[in-house]
Amino acid sequence: MSSFKDVVGHKNVIQYIENAVKNDMISHAYILNGEKGAGKQMLANIFAMSLQCQNRGDKAEACGVCQSCKQAKNNNQPDIIKVTHEKTNTISIDDIREQVNNDIVIKPYSSKYKIYIIPDADMMSVQAQNALLKTIEEPPEYAIIFLLTENAEVLLPTIRSRCVMLKLRNVKDPLIKKYLMERMQIPDYKADVCVAFAQGNIGRAIMLATSEHFNEIREEAVRLLRELHEMDLEELESAVKKITAYKMEISDYMDVLSIWYRDVLIYKATMEVDRVVFSDQLRYIKERANKSSYEGIENILEAIEKAKARLKANVNFELTMELLLLTIKEN
Numbered sequence: 001m002s003s004f005k006d007v008v009g010h011k012n013v014i015q016y017i018e019n020a021v022k023n024d025m026i027s028h029a030y031i032l033n034g035e036k037g038a039g040k041q042m043l044a045n046i047f048a049m050s051l052q053c054q055n056r057g058d059k060a061e062a063c064g065v066c067q068s069c070k071q072a073k074n075n076n077q078p079d080i081i082k083v084t085h086e087k088t089n090t091i092s093i094d095d096i097r098e099q100v101n102n103d104i105v106i107k108p109y110s111s112k113y114k115i116y117i118i119p120d121a122d123m124m125s126v127q128a129q130n131a132l133l134k135t136i137e138e139p140p141e142y143a144i145i146f147l148l149t150e151n152a153e154v155l156l157p158t159i160r161s162r163c164v165m166l167k168l169r170n171v172k173d174p175l176i177k178k179y180l181m182e183r184m185q186i187p188d189y190k191a192d193v194c195v196a197f198a199q200g201n202i203g204r205a206i207m208l209a210t211s212e213h214f215n216e217i218r219e220e221a222v223r224l225l226r227e228l229h230e231m232d233l234e235e236l237e238s239a240v241k242k243i244t245a246y247k248m249e250i251s252d253y254m255d256v257l258s259i260w261y262r263d264v265l266i267y268k269a270t271m272e273v274d275r276v277v278f279s280d281q282l283r284y285i286k287e288r289a290n291k292s293s294y295e296g297i298e299n300i301l302e303a304i305e306k307a308k309a310r311l312k313a314n315v316n317f318e319l320t321m322e323l324l325l326l327t328i329k330e331n
Contacts, residue, residue: 003061004046007039008179008202009171016166017043018060021050026113027164028139031121033152034168037203040148043168044117048072048080051144052111068111079111083118091120093127101135104143114142121147122154129156136162170200180209189280193218196259196277197252217246221256226284228329229291236329240321250311257328258304264288265297296331303327 004014020026030047032040046062049072053062062069071077083099085091100116108114118124124132136145136159145163152160173195179202180186180194186209198205208214224239231239246253263276268289276285292300307324311317 003064007042007046009175010039010043010168013043013166013168017047017050021047021056022058022060026051026144028143029136029145029147029159029163031147031149031152031155031160031163031165032168033149033165035150035201037201037207038168039202040168041117041119043166044146044148045072048115048117048144048146049077051113051115052077052079077111078109079113080115080117083116085120085123089123091118091124091128093125093131096124096128096131100145101131104135104140107140108142112142113144114140115144115146117146117148119148120150122149122151124155126156129159133159133162171202173200176200176202176205180205184209189278192277192279193259197255213249214252217249217252218256220246221253222260222278222281224325225257225260225288225328226281228325231329236325237322240318240325243321244317247317250317251308254304254308254311258301260285261297261300261304264292265294265301268292268294268297292331299331300328 004018007014032044034040049069050056050060050062052068052072054066054068055063062072064073068077072080075082081099081103083091083095085095100118104114104116106114132145133156135143139145147155147159147163149155152165176198177191177195180191181188184206186194190209194205194208197208220242224243228236228239243250243253259277260281263278263281263285266275267273267285273279273282276282278285303324307320310320
C-alpha cells in the first residue's frame with residue numbers, strides 16, 4: 001500500500017480522489033461502495049495517506065517516505081483511525097460513540113486532518129447510524145470519515161445525502177490477468193481460470209491465485225469431469241461422497257463445472273482455442289465437444305444452475321449432486 005499506481009482499475013474513482021487532494025477540495029465524509037475484494041480498504045488507506053503526507057505539497061500522491069507515510073504504511077498513524085467492532089455482524093451505537101463521536105472532538109495529534117475509516121459500515125445499526133449522522137452534520141473542520149460498504153443502500157438516506165459516493169465497478173478481465181501474470185508471476189492458463197472465477201473482482205482473483213485449497217478444488221473437479229462419462233453407478237456414488245469434502249466451498253466447485261462446460265460449448269461452436277479458459281485441458285475439452293451435442297451441453301449448464309439453486313435452498317446435498325452427475329453423464 002503506497003500509491004494509486006498500485007491500484008488495478010477504478011480509474012474514474014482514482015482521478016476524482018487525485019483532483020480532490022491536489023485542489024484541496026476535500027469533503028468531510030465519503031462512501032466507498034463495492035463488493036468484498038473490490039479494493040475499498042486499499043483506496044481508503046492510500047487516500048488517507050495522501051491527505052496526511054508531510055511532503056506532498058500541491059501534488060496528489062503521498063511521498064511514501066515521510067514520518068506520516070511510514071506510520072500509515074505500518075497502520076500506526078495516530079490521526080488515521082480504523083473503527084473496529086466486537087460483534088460479528090453489527091457495529092453498535094457504543095462502537096460509534098466511543099471510537100468516533102467521543103474522539104473526534106480531540107484535535108489531530110500531528111496532522112492536518114483526523115481521518116476515521118469505518119469498514120463494514122453497512123453493518124451499523126440504525127442507532128449507530130443516527131449517532132454518526134450528528135457528527136457528519138456538524139463535523140470539526142479537520143475531520144474526514146470514510147464509510148466502506150458492500151451495500152450503501154442500507155445506510156440511512158440522510159447519511160448518503162451528506163457523503164460523496166465513490167462506486168467501485170468491476171475491473172476489466174485483461175487488467176486483472178495482466179496484474180496476476182506480471183506482478184504475481186501466475187502462469188497464463190492459471191491466470192485465465194482465476195480471472196473467469198473472479199468476475200471483475202481483483203481481490204477475489206488474487207485470493208484464488210494464491211489459494212492452494214482452490215487449486216485442489218479445481219483439480220478434483222476437473223478430474224471428475226474427465227472421468228465421469230466412463231463411471232458406473234457405484235463409482236458415481238463414490239464420487240458424490242468425495243465432493244462432500246468440498247461442501248463449504250461448493251460454490252467454487254460448481255463454478256469449475258460451469259466454466260468447463262462453457263469452454264466445451266464455445267469450442268464446439270467456434271473451434272477457437274484462445275477463448276477456452278481451461279486451456280491446459282484442451283485435449284479433454286475438444287474430446288467432449290466432439291461427443292456431446294449442443295442440446296446436451298445446454299442441458300448440463302441448466303442442470304448446474306438448478307443444482308446451485310437447490311443447494312442454496314438447502315435441498316439434500318448428496319441427492320442434488322447425484323442428480324447433477326447423472327445429468328452430466330447422460331448428456
